[in-house]
Amino acid sequence: MTRLPTADHEAQARQRREASKQAAERRLERERGLARQAAEWLGDDLLEVIEFRGQLTVVCKPPRLHELLAWFKDELAFDMLVDATAVDYLKLEGDYPERFAVVYHLANTVREARLRVRAYVSEEDPTAPTAGDIWAAAGWAEREIYDMYGLEFEGHPNLIRILLPHEYSGHPLRKDYPLRGRGERDNFPVIRRGDAEAKA
């Protein structure tokens, strides 16, 4: 039933693959240019620009984070916030100045371009500025970070838990939070089958 690929198809596929590879290289070059621009704009507040597997991460000092994100949107047309999340570096080997980091994935929807912005957040003062005033999409993503990592966002209009119950204590995606145990059982009264039937 399966028809064999013809020579025509294969030649065409090869050509398109080659074109796509070149387009990807041009895209990466463009993204490098954007990261360079951001590095220049940040000046001393830039910590580093990381390139890994063709993806660029701009790491900036936390006080400039909000300004940088707004600049990315207004000047470099990164009109979409793809995702916002956080990382707990507690158990990761390497040189990380603080325990936490917030990570924003930005995208340009007109000319496909992506960048990642990272800023470190300390354990003692786990606050970061909200990006909700720049992209409406940040609202729930930041609530989830608060829920899972306990990082607070200044200026967020509705910073409450989103996935876990409101009365929950603890932030489960922190690396020191065990896979099971610690607290969650205490938050809910234990109801046995007999008790429920007796009440009814």
Add this chain to the structure above:
Amino acid sequence: MSSTASHLGQQAFSERSISLEPGLDEKDMVLNFGPQHPACHGTLRLVLTMDGERARKIEPEIGFLHTGFEKLGESRTWNQFIVVTDRMNYLSAMSNNIGFACAVEELLGIEVPPRAQAIRVLMAEMSRISDHILGIGLQGMDLGAFTAMLWAFIEREKAYDVFELTSGGRLTTSYTRVGGLAFDLPEEVPHRCRKFLDRLDDLLEEIEAMLSNNRIFIERTQGVGVFTKEQAIAYGWTGPVARASGVDRDLRRDRPYLGYETYDFEVSTLTEGDVYARYKQRLAETREAGKICRQVLDRMPSGPINAIGKVTLPDRDEVYSQMESLIQHFMLEMPGHGVKIPQGEVYHATESPNGELGWYLVSDGSAVPYKVRCRPPSVYHFQSMPEMSSGLLLGDVVACMSSMNVIAGELDR
């Protein structure tokens, strides 16, 4: 008996007037919609402040199906997590498997062989079709057109037969592995796929004849829940709902993966951005997905399905006869071992039926992920409910909700 009833009524009335919140008008009513309501697909909940029949304020609440997948991922090996990805978007588990495997391969810096790529494209498009036809059917069902949903369900079962033949599972497929696939494509799958695709065109025509020019359907959907292009981009909308609002963006075309650049397909957009446009957009994308499926079937290459190297399981015959393969098998399968992924972080996105499904992976160089973050499209779609449907009639709120095809599994993870 009657005295008890009136007493209860009085009590309920007095309690209601006590609990009148500040800012709430005397005539407002707070309506709890979900999490267990037939029109809430999955465990979604809306708290609606109703002014008569209109929803003045909408507060979505999520988390009822929270399962801690991301925490779970930090204690499972990379291949074990593929089983968890099935449970995120259970209407298109194949897409999730493929998206996650592609992300891990990007972190590894490897590419799967052409046959594996083609099979993955075929399965991704088949799951797109099964997801979309159900989405279209449910959109009809929520507005009272039950027939379309039943027709869609019958055909979806046939798509699930194909998944069952391929992977052994209908709903939870777990078909991909890091660096390849669990099994090769069985011989009868291409034939079954073609039969399904031949029937698909008829089905879409039948559904269109049923809904597209249906006066009631049009009245209920056109101009309802309009979201402009600017709003869609600001809220991070992706996939068919964003394209229905005029966002010309498709990762299969803009950032091709798995060799999507070698297939002919069109990315269409609509500008209306209402519920009807989302229905039309899904129909158009189902047809395009069918076109891609046919192209894959026509050109299915032969060859291995697993990348050569230390990340995939060796041939079973070689495990029994060669020392090298036996060691490799042991190193991948035994507890405490697994595929070692180099240290680093990567974000990889694929175009899933609902939109951009992204994986942000952080590895510490071991066989267990340091962090697995899933960027589910549903979260960003459902987040915009208040802005999209405040001020609408309650029935239109339901229409808006079903037009986004929100899946609670990936919403709450």
